[in-house]
Amino acid sequence: MLMAPSYGRLTPPPLMLEEQSFWTLIYDGPDISSIYWPNPDFNPFGNGRTNYNSSRTAVFDEMGHFISSDLLQFSAPDTGLLRIKRRLTMDHDGNLRLYSLNNETGLWVISWQALSQLCNVHGICGINSICVNTPDPKCSCPPGYEITEPGNWNKGCKPMFNSTLSQSQQVKFVLLPHVDYWGFDLNYSDSTTFNSCMKLCLGDYRCKAFSYRLDGRAICYTKGVLFNGYQSPSFPGNIYLRLPVSFETSQLCILNGTDLICQSAESETTIGSPSMYNFNTKRTRWVYFYSFASAIGLVEILFVVSGWWFLFRKRGSPNLAEDGYHLVLSPFRRFTYTELKKATNNFKEELGRGGSGAVYKGILTDERVVAVKRLENMNQGEDVFWAEVSTIGKMNHMNLVRMWGFCSEGKHRLLVYEYMEYQSLDKHLFSPTFLEWKDRFKAAIGIAKGLAYLHHECLEWVIHCDVKPGNILLDSEFEPKIADFGLAKLSQRGGNSSDFSQIRGTKGYMAPEWATNLPITAKVDVYSYGVVVLEIVKGIPLSNWVIEGREEDDESDLTRFVRVVKRKIQCGETSWIEEVVDPRLNGQFNRSQATTIVELGMSCVEEDRNKRPTMDSAVQALLECLDES
Missing domain, CATH: 1.10.510.10 (Transferase(Phosphotransferase) domain 1)
Structure with a gap:
């Protein structure tokens, strides 16, 4: 599995058949566990499946056909061609995809995927946040909330106010057009009016927001927790976020890479309390929508301009500056054998020896003290070795020794680790x-x-x-x-x-x-x-x-x-x-x-x-x- 995109790294979700008797994708996070494929709003039959599935079998054949005993079926566009290599992969971003190998380019091409929009994957963004397809998923915080841990959307957004609102406290509702939060409904009501839906939320201190949608009939959901938020122009409803009336909601923040960009969003709000409320939906909807769209457009422009700036800067920079730039962006790098031989003083000070080789103390040109391991009996080709160690180099945990880089030249295979002064346990x-x-x-x-x-x-x-x-x-x-x-x-x-x-x-x-x-x-x-x-x-x-x-x-x-x-x-x-x-x-x-x-x-x-x-x-x-x- 590969490094996840800018919205944060997801724990790979399981593809399961055991409990439901039909193929599902499940997000199993620290706070919630929920099915997101097939569409959780429908039962198995509404999704074209069946859970009367005693055999629980599935076959993906060499012709490119997938068929399962729960009635799930799909085929690759190049179906019928025998010499095409294909793979069905549970990808890092929570989507199930079918790939076909293009023999001319040597590239794997997506030929089918379970979800066309990644914001439908549960857990893409953390609690309270909103996912927007732009077309890649972007996470943002709604008005009144801020990112919990900058650069880490897995932690979601936290309220900038006391989240416990009493029934006597005067509140207002901020419109989030075409936004929904899946699940955690406190109450459900159909064929109801907007004001009745708002009163339902006002009467429950647990209510964080309410969803009101018109898709043939008026449907109301009050929300106790704001998980799996997403915004889509095709969604026929809105979320009305409950905030203290005194709280200023003048900013809308969206994500650009790992930076949070905030733009003004002068939106009118609905004022509500047990005794008074009024509403002006039309202007609120369009002001908020255009502000949101403008902010996304601005971010995309900044991204393109930044890319060109780095491109021309790179072309006009000396090699030394270029190497320094890459080193800052990624501490993991490839070393030459000469570099490591010099750093270890010709492998003079041995720190230890194991079944895979000996470890030597070294000092790099940037004065970092490192441990260099010379691997024995490693006969992989350079490309294979690079693919493996680059994956290992991306692993990062406080209880794993950090790998700074590697060397793969001819018969030489070396790994460069951080040096641990207190040695082994x-x-x-x-x-x-x-x-x-x-x-x-x-x-x-x-x-x-x-x-x-x-x-x-x-x-x-x-x-x-x-x-x-x-x-x-x-x-x-x-x-x-x-x-x-x-x-x-x-x-x-x-x-x-x-x-x-x-x-x-x-x-x-x-x-x-x-x-x-x-x-x-x-x-x-x-x-x-x-x-x-x-x-x-x-x-x-x-x-x-x-x-x-x-x-x-x-x-x-x-x-x-x-x-x-x-x-x-x-x-x-x-x-x-x-x-x-x-x-x-x-x-x-x-x-x-x-x-x-x-x-x-x-x-x-x-x-x-x-x-x-x-x-x-x-x-x-x-x-x-x-x-x-």
Whole structure:
């Protein structure tokens, strides 16, 4: 999956068939979960589907036809041509698309898509905001609201007033023409008048706005939450936004790239209270509409002019300035082998060595201290390697080591990472300079967040496959950062599954499915995480492969630890956690947090991977005891 456009990065929505018995696209966000395809305003039959679908099957054949048992059918325009390559893709922006490969240009061309207008995708813009197709989706805040976090439309807009309006407070309604917010209806009424609809909203303190539409009959919806807002000239209704009468609504803001552009919007408003209101719709509708259209036009003009300015500036600039410009825009870059050889003083200072290669300390020409990894046994072509590392380079999370760039010249394959001065977790956890409890808990929750990002949120779904203390680095604040998270992806390219299983993993941290040739899923990382957090609590390695000299010759330290702890819990021992935690802490630890980590760790190392939690749920479990003292 690729980087999302200017409106913000979406969590890729699932394409599902399980619960509804017909194909759906579902937005599953932190605040809401809702179906947006097919049209949620209609039932399956109204959308030409059926949920009397016992077989739940679908076929996309080599001729370009798609047919499903829920009656969904479509075909590529080039249907019937056998030598055309096609792919059906769930894209990063929440749309399902069919692509055909143009053999002459080598480009993939869209030949069908589920949604023609992306503003119909739920979650495009955050709460309270409005999506406008221009034709690309643009997010904006309605009057009385401002962007919650500049540059991040996932957070939506926040009110610039006290959002709780009492019934006795005098309010006004601002017209948003051809705008609707999907769902969260407090009340519904048909064959009603405008004034009756407004009174319905005024009489409910929860009402944030009301929708009034005329499409054969007058329909009224009062809105308790403003999610999934969109504006379309074809929408036969309007939203009337409820604001305090004292609040000035003189600005309308829209998005240009990551900048918020505000224009004057002198619109009349409807004044309302339990005892007085009046209305003048015609002028309000057109003033607001033309202001909105003019603002969008101005933004497009500024965008074109800016593009030409940068183009001519680039042509007239020396190469050094051009390189600096690109570096500012994108810290991720391609290095030459000569640059990295010089930066590392001919690879003099080795920081560590693993199965994928050695890591060396280096200093770039801009004085950044970096860690340079020389990869071994990487035989990909330059184009393939570039495609992979550029995707990895776009991943950004506070608990992942940041990749600054790469080198791919001839046989040389190198990766350039940020340098972590406190080195790896194992050097602090298993040494006399042991970590205090707060740093251990920070490590447990940070590693979980980083893995949850890789498994559920990042641009492309990534399984680390070698989670261990040696691959967890610590910054100056002892914040954990996962290293080598892209190497599994690079190693797998071009190899078979057996080669992949031999390349990745460290004995003692490897899930049982590696040895049983089961398909490798994200649950292998969950298992490894379980071993790591149990070691964080215990303060000693539990990953020894086999403990010799015991009656159970095949019992590992980890197996014995889990068996003993489970027995203590089953026997009702109340002091078991004190016996488990690293004695070097001298009892200076949070009992509730330690108990949560141990119980979580034991569930992560279940032999049956279906019993292991996801990393999302692991993060949630740790967050629930974060503030406990």
